[in-house]
Amino acid sequence: MTNNNNYDFNVESLGKCTVNSPLDIIYFVDDDNRILLDASLKAYRAECKKKGEPWSMEIAGPRKKIYFDPSKTKAAIVTCGGLCPGINDVIRGIVNVLWYGYGVHNITGFKYGFQGLVPEYRHETVELKPEVVKTIHQSGGSMLSSSRGPQDTGAMVDALERMNINILFAIGGDGTQRAALEIHEEAKKRNINLAVVGIPKTIDNDLCFIEKSFGFESAFSAAVDAVRGAHQEAEGAPNGVGIVKLMGRHSGFIATTATLATSDVNFCLIPEVPFQLEGPQGLFLALEERLNRRKHAVIVVAEGAGQELMRKEAAGKQTDASGNVALKDIGVFLKKRIDEHFKQMKFEANVKYIDPSYIIRSVPANPTDSVYCMQLAQNSVHAAMAGKSGMVVGEWNNTFTNIPIAMAIYRRNQVDPDGPLWLNVLEATGQGKLHD
Amino acid sequence: MTNNNNYDFNVESLGKCTVNSPLDIIYFVDDDNRILLDASLKAYRAECKKKGEPWSMEIAGPRKKIYFDPSKTKAAIVTCGGLCPGINDVIRGIVNVLWYGYGVHNITGFKYGFQGLVPEYRHETVELKPEVVKTIHQSGGSMLSSSRGPQDTGAMVDALERMNINILFAIGGDGTQRAALEIHEEAKKRNINLAVVGIPKTIDNDLCFIEKSFGFESAFSAAVDAVRGAHQEAEGAPNGVGIVKLMGRHSGFIATTATLATSDVNFCLIPEVPFQLEGPQGLFLALEERLNRRKHAVIVVAEGAGQELMRKEAAGKQTDASGNVALKDIGVFLKKRIDEHFKQMKFEANVKYIDPSYIIRSVPANPTDSVYCMQLAQNSVHAAMAGKSGMVVGEWNNTFTNIPIAMAIYRRNQVDPDGPLWLNVLEATGQGKLHD
Amino acid sequence: MTNNNNYDFNVESLGKCTVNSPLDIIYFVDDDNRILLDASLKAYRAECKKKGEPWSMEIAGPRKKIYFDPSKTKAAIVTCGGLCPGINDVIRGIVNVLWYGYGVHNITGFKYGFQGLVPEYRHETVELKPEVVKTIHQSGGSMLSSSRGPQDTGAMVDALERMNINILFAIGGDGTQRAALEIHEEAKKRNINLAVVGIPKTIDNDLCFIEKSFGFESAFSAAVDAVRGAHQEAEGAPNGVGIVKLMGRHSGFIATTATLATSDVNFCLIPEVPFQLEGPQGLFLALEERLNRRKHAVIVVAEGAGQELMRKEAAGKQTDASGNVALKDIGVFLKKRIDEHFKQMKFEANVKYIDPSYIIRSVPANPTDSVYCMQLAQNSVHAAMAGKSGMVVGEWNNTFTNIPIAMAIYRRNQVDPDGPLWLNVLEATGQGKLHD
Amino acid sequence: MTNNNNYDFNVESLGKCTVNSPLDIIYFVDDDNRILLDASLKAYRAECKKKGEPWSMEIAGPRKKIYFDPSKTKAAIVTCGGLCPGINDVIRGIVNVLWYGYGVHNITGFKYGFQGLVPEYRHETVELKPEVVKTIHQSGGSMLSSSRGPQDTGAMVDALERMNINILFAIGGDGTQRAALEIHEEAKKRNINLAVVGIPKTIDNDLCFIEKSFGFESAFSAAVDAVRGAHQEAEGAPNGVGIVKLMGRHSGFIATTATLATSDVNFCLIPEVPFQLEGPQGLFLALEERLNRRKHAVIVVAEGAGQELMRKEAAGKQTDASGNVALKDIGVFLKKRIDEHFKQMKFEANVKYIDPSYIIRSVPANPTDSVYCMQLAQNSVHAAMAGKSGMVVGEWNNTFTNIPIAMAIYRRNQVDPDGPLWLNVLEATGQGKLHD
Secondary structure: OOOOOOOOOOOOEEEOOOOOOOOOOOOOOOOOOOOEOEEEHHHHHHHOOOOOOOOOEEEEOOOOOOOOOOHOOOEEEEEOOOOOOOOHHHHHHHHHHHHHHHOOOOOOEEHHHHHHHHHHHHOOOEEOOOOHHHHHHHHHOOOOOOOOOOOOOOHHHHHHHHHHOOOEEEEOOOOHHHHHHHHHHHHHHHOOOEEEEEOOOOOOOOOOOOOOOHHHHHHHHHHHHHHHHHHHHHHHHOEEEEEEEEEOOOOOOHHHHHHHOOOOOOOOOOOOOOOOOOOOOOOOHHHHHHHHHEEEEEEEEEOOOHHHHHHHHHHHOOOHHHHHHHHHHHHHHHHHHHHHHHHHHHOEEEEEEEEOOHHHHHOOOHHHHHHHHHHHHHHHHHHOOOOEEEEEEEEEOOOEEEEHHHOOOOOOOOOOOOHHHHHHHHHHHOOOOOOO | OOOOOOOOOOOOOOOOOOOOOOOOOOOOOOOOOOOEEEOEEHHHHHHOOOOEOOOOOOOOOOOEOOOHHHOOOOEEEEEEOOOOOOHHHHHHHHHHOOOOHHHHEEEEEEEHHHHHHHHHHHEEEOOHHHHHHHHHHOOOOOOOOOOOOOHHHHHHHHHHHHOOOOEEEEEOHHHHHHHHHHHHHHHHOOOOHHHHHEEEEEOOOOOOOOOOOHHHHHHHHHHHHHHHHHHHHHHHHOEEEEEOOOOOOOHHHHHHHHHHHHOOOEEEEEOOOOOOOOOOHHHHHHHHHHOOOOOOOOOEEOOOHHHHHHHHHHHHHOHHHHHHHHOOOHHHHHHHHHHHHHHOOOOOOEEEEEHHHHHHHOOOOOOOHHHHHHHHHHHHHHHHHHHOOOOEEEEEEOOOEEHHHHOOOOOOOOOOOOOOHHHHHHHHHOOOOOOO | EEEOOOOOOEEEEOOOEEEEOOOOOOOOOOOOOOOOOEHHHHHHHHHHHOOEEEOEEEEEEOOHHHHHHHHOOEEEEEEEEOOOOOOHHHHHHHHHHHHEEEEEEEOOEEOOOHHHHOHHHHOEEEOOOOOHHHOOHHHHOOOOOOOOOOOOOHHHHHHHHHHHOOOEEEEEOOOHHHHHHHHHHHHHHHHOOEEEOOOEEEOOOOOOOOOOOOOOOHHHHHHHHHHHHHHHHHHHOOOOOEEEOOOOOOOHHHHHHHHHHHHHOOEEEOOOOOOOOOOOOOOHHHHHHHHHHHHHEEEEEEEOOOOOHHHHHHHHHOOOOOHHHHOOOOOHHHHHHHHHHHHOOOOEEEEEEEHHHHHOOOOOOOOOHHHHHHHHHHHHHHHHHHOEEEEEEEEOOOOEEEEHHHHOOOOOOOOOOOOOOHHHHHHHOOOOOOOO | OOOOOOOOOOOEEEOOEEEOOOOOOOEEEEEEOEEOOOEEEEHHHHHHHHHOOOOOOOOOOOOEEEEEOOOOOEEEEEOOOOOOOOHHHHHHHHHHHHHHHHOOOOOEEEOOHHHHHOHHHOEEEOOOOOHHHHHHHOOOOOOOOOOOOOOHHHHHHHHHHOOOEEEEEEEEOOOHHHHHHHHHHHHHHHOOOOOOEEEEEEOOOOOOOOOOOHHHHHHHHHHHHHHHHHHHHHHOOOOEEEEEEOOOOOHHHHHHHHHHHHHOOOOOOOOOOOOOOOOOHHHHHHHHHHHHHHOOOEEEEOOOHHHHHHHHHHHOOOOHHHHHHOOOHHHHHHHHHHHHHHHHHOOOEEEEEEEHHHHHHHOOOOOOHHHHHHHHHHHHHHHHHHEOEEEEEEEOOOOOEEEHHHHHHOOOOOOOOOOOHHHHHHHHOOOOOOOO
């Protein structure tokens, strides 16, 4: 676990911090306060034996000396990508800490994501201050709206330069953070004093070296209602089968956690664990057995599950273009295939399909996420005011951290098929392997 | 308004009530306590002038003398059709009032709707008593499960006769009540002492001469969350359009009420009010104007809206069979047509479609519905114990009533396009006519 | 039921309506559309026999001709008394209908109730427009704040006159409406063209000739959570007794409805029905029996229940002033007396007392109340624009009505101890009489 | 950080594990998998330098070899102390994992806490199986009920011995775990093969070496509603002050977290941080300044806060016995003192006091807690089946752990007045020191 590979958890800085923090508190954090990446005793022993320096991350928090002079600082916020519970909490937290904590009173909100930084879209900007953000956390969504897709880095840095912005807070997922990193690099190249600090937003919880994404708990909690609905629908009809598709293109965290929260789920299908429909280990047979035994079944499927299966079936059938399109949606695909399977068996089954994604991702943050969003916001402001850049705030071993954007997007966080979370799912569902 | 047409609000009775009610209460209702159908002053004047007897309904409630001897009475409950919030509350209420109020301790629950009365399905029955139903109201769905579709009336009456059942409570919509009426008629023909009492369940609120269906408030309240989600999604993207499809095959009550509850809806489309897409009055132009003005829009559409529109378009395009299938879903149709429209205009619009039906109909009853369900249950037991049959309980002019099943299914309850509810919607959305 | 007593349901008008309504709708209501007070068949027969004109109320809604010219109209809103769910919904509805429906763009919000109309308090006013009220319904409370207690009528009319206000919307309970009536009378005396329209706010549901108060459903729904908590606490300890005090100084509607919604309540105590503690019919003995049988019990008590009982006990004990103060709270009194009773019997009982009033009354309106608030708001604006004054909007026989303030405060709406609601409670709790 | 003081994180075992685990999974945990107590880089450096073995905890999870033969194992569950969200989830999880995972079908539930183990109380026991616990998690409270206070250890071990119970799961707080430890010691002394495994229940989150208590998130989330209510009440009246008392006898976690979740709190008072009322740093002056500036204020106070203050004031006033009683409740005390303070200043303030404790602790677990409860339950069964005893399950550095009961009750977990959580509160409230 020594630092002999690609890992580099050192955060970049714009320069020496010479300004006294205006925060009237007794507690400050030093840059050399760090938290171990691997807190296991085994790792300790191995590392200590070879007298190495184990990987570690910088601990987040307020610094005694800061880089920017608050009275002259101009900050901006942008929110990108799909909706996620808590975005407004983060915006509100950043504005309040900048304003009341540091005395930064010049804060701009860009609208519609990175489009807002590109003049041709002609989106207006919003002047942010405490009274504007006072009640925004009561609504889901983003008060700044959002958009998807990349914009020209040069054009965006032009805009930031023109507007004399010193700090850019970028709330978004891996694509957004990648773009934020490019803005950071371009600003360095141009020698502009711009701190780019990301607040990682990923409803799928798939960012790396970050234990928990904001909005994740609110999202899976909302998903639980859909699963309960599927369970009622399944129990409510002869041989009822309720299918719920949940978010998770590459990582099945929402599906697994919603499964654990309800105990109503009989089959949990995620991208990390392949499954098949036919054969003695396949889903169809397991489903039949379940229906014969209990007369109803609930299936939770992450949107990224079974992609290979669909590709195979599509290939086998030489399906045309429009057919392929239909196959891409694993929920629709599963419903169709299960319907066909039981119809062919002349077995009365009532399959009901629920896709609650937009409802889930647009809920307001629950209280736990509100706290977490505020803490992330506070720490992102502390980092930015200290002149740190090209980084995101996160949490690791229950401690708030500053890590380089490059590390957060290094690879994808996924459910470990041999780890305790998936084990919990297997214990809770009793679903077995579902593939050869 | 005199009784000179098809209306007949007189409830049938199995015979003379000779048993003293075991209820230890001071308040009993006489059969000749009735409530006017039309409580307007105009109707009074017209009716009184011609010295007529205006239409009226029997008031529900406990009778001093009852028909059945509780200690020898065998009751049964069946739940049919789609799920609706509050079914379990009604079951629980019936069981508790039979058991504790009247001392009827022999109560059977049929499983899977009318299938449960037909031996070939081999569904088990459930013995119902207070401890079995103690907490069922905390879950949505039906503890007895349900099924759709008719069963043979003769076979069902055979089963009831064989099991010596005296009272059948049928919880279900118009199809169910039609079947209950047939059971009642068949029992009369056979001279069996069977009281058939319906508890009207229609999430669409479309039963006639009944002011409010149980579960309706819970359902539209759950719908409100989906509309809020659509609103967040619409605001969250450039020119975002959120479409929510809600229940309502023939009646737009859920769509209109959810619209009034949120004030986020810009276009509410229901079966009772036709609309068109193209033309100067059409939805497309109105939507464009809305997007140009406010950059987002929310559309709520009842599942039965725009059927004629889809039929026309399908006919015009000589669409094939599979095409027709797709067209039947107004939500999918609208999303597709709006997407196409804006694509053709080269106008960036982000259309998101939400279909929350299964989530909505499977929620537990909210407190208001819990109260209403219990009151319906109490009154249905009072009616049944008094030997009334072929009837349903309901509410009219804020008073619980007993009315013949025939009246409840006489015609469909619908939103009046010239009435105050739709007026409220027009005021709230400002949507105008949307057709020539 | 003829008009030979104090009832007068005729609403006053400032004058002839000569302005065309700017509302672009097909549906208008005439002043002679009225709804019967008593919709029973018996009342019809009696009334018709003597050829009388039965009591009736004016039906609310938009009038084709209105009194005020919208472009010159200045409206104001004031909210008084205790908090109640839905106040913000009403404010928002009034502002939106005035603004978008009638084109009235001059709307003032007075702060802190009637204090806001009296200069010496120096409260600022708020300029109300759609963007200010856009999201206020998401919070409970009142965006205008409130205050209790009367202010000088002359001073308030001076202020209204000075500010050239044409319409005053007064959201409040019986005290507020009494004051609104005085303002209306004073304005008449001074010959000012001021329309005073009340929106009745009473969480206790105790206003007369109004079927349902706004906020009532939200309030009792929130109360249900407290009752559930009391039930859990009671079940959770040996001989647990959970006591919940709910709002209701003179009317037990919240207590009775919360009792019906949960089925967890064993004793429901309200102001309308006296009870005693001691004796063979008393609460203590009934409670003992319940504990011996089931080991736990839940008591719901309206704040106005048992006042006489407390007075008697206080008198008997010659209690001093501070003692009397303590006795005024029936919840605290009951807990203390039950504790003492069981301690004296050397019977282990665990009595837990919950007073959730402030939590209940500060919740946001639920969707049903949101709809109702909007409808009340719409109708209050329609009435005001038509120059009606000294009146409140309400609902009767499922129809929105305009009635004189004098009628709404004529007497108090109470739970009828011989009516169906209390009967439902007796059936649900099985509590018996609890007094000799 | 070397093991040179009282810390001993080694878990006791009944003996060698020789039975093959019946779990059909690929993932097992070895006893020497351990997690560091202190995951900071500083600790690593210091420890490694002196070549020590740092403190660490055993990682929880299924063992490949277990101690008990499932077919012969008899397990029992007891729940003690006050209610806490999630108790039923834990019971349900234990029963399901024992039954379906290990095949243990003999499970007894003791009723009313440790009373249930003592014959003289004559409480019945409950036979636990999956169908009995199927829906219990939908309710708050404990299906086994609870009681407070110690019982005779010898008598309890007598009962366990008589009933041939091999495993006792004790769900409860520090008192309960202390008693569980005594049972474990007594069983060892008697040479009985009894595994005693605790599941730590503390709504105050005050158990040591355990990152998060189950039910804590549900509890503080429910507290948030009360704080919102207090905020509405405060804003709703001239100079409104809303006081909410929350749980926390010695630890202010619920108060601090609820404060962070709402951003409506201006003063957060906890046991760990002293405050004073009078003087230039005192609460009164700070409150006055807040009211003058914003006209309303919200105070959250943990039940254990300000105890010294109350003692001092009581002593100064030579208060009598009954006076002392009143003073013990910091919420009541604060309301009284603030009322008096402003009355004396002749300053109109409206102080409202909310005590939501019973409502909070009786809510059902939220989805996050449901997951956590199930994971704790699973791990407690894994530990017990492996013959571990005198231990509790917990979480540390995001990893489930087995730790000796002695460590969990070693000292109290408290909010660090110099740590990041309290810092967050100071940033969020801006409340300053509130003492000299």
